[in-house]
Amino acid sequence: MGVPIAVVMSGEYDEIRPRQYTPPQRLWTASPDGVHRARHALASQLAAWGMSALADDAGLVLSELMTNAQRHGRVPGRDIGTSFLRTEQGVILEVHDARDERPVLTKAADTDERGRGLAIIDAITGGRWGVTDREGPGKVVWAAVLAPADVLPNEVDPSGSAPAS
Numbered sequence: 001m002g003v004p005i006a007v008v009m010s011g012e013y014d015e016i017r018p019r020q021y022t023p024p025q026r027l028w029t030a031s032p033d034g035v036h037r038a039r040h041a042l043a044s045q046l047a048a049w050g051m052s053a054l055a056d057d058a059g060l061v062l063s064e065l066m067t068n069a070q071r072h073g074r075v076p077g078r079d080i081g082t083s084f085l086r087t088e089q090g091v092i093l094e095v096h097d098a099r100d101e102r103p104v105l106t107k108a109a110d111t112d113e114r115g116r117g118l119a120i121i122d123a124i125t126g127g128r129w130g131v132t133d134r135e136g137p138g139k140v141v142w143a144a145v146l147a148p149a150d151v152l153p154n155e156v157d158p159s160g161s162a163p164a165s
């Protein structure tokens with residue numbers, strides 16, 4: 001067992017940050033339908049892990065990451081990749097795109113309709129998100145959606161099987 005992830009504070013996320021590039025588990029077309037399907041796959045995965053308590057937050061973060069990958073990171077003809085990485089206390093979402101430009105956290109004005117996605121991700125994850133290089137062009141934007149220890153009571157089974165009932 002490693003360090004309890006939920007107590008890792010902002011600025012100390014070496015414990016959770018994916019350290020080396022691995023290819024995405026799945027690819028999705030760069031379209032609203034792709035986001036919809038990926039969210040569905042995430043909900044199923046979280047349910048299988050006994051982490052359905054995280055589904056709303058994680059689904060929102062995944063949507064923002066994938067929408068950004070499509071809107072700002074898209075290269076025609078290239079799909080958007082995702083990986084869902086299980087940790088003791090939640091899930092790390094990775095979204096892979098093929099453009100080198102990095103996301104920039106901005107402060108949107110009250111009247112701005114855009115420019116809130118990363119702020120939402122930052123708030124939900126408590127600052128546990130970032131960007132890592134990947135092999136070839138592009139990057140991986142990742143975000144950790146973790147539960148406080150009392151939110152996933154006994155639900156998380158280290159064997160990886162779904163909870164009974």
Ligand SMILES: Nc1ncnc2c1ncn2[C@@H]1O[C@H](COP(=O)(O)OP(=O)(O)O)[C@@H](O)[C@H]1O
Nearest residue numbers: 068069072073101102103104114115116117118
């Ligand atoms: N995957 C990405 N690739 C390149 N740039 C990105 C990516 N995600 C975000 N950005 C940059 O960061 C900015 C802020 O993103 P966000 O807060 O989601 O606002 P919005 O998507 O509404 O512009 C974007 O305007 C864009 O310039």
Ligand SMILES: [Mg+2]
Nearest residue numbers: 067068117118
């Ligand atoms: Mg956005």
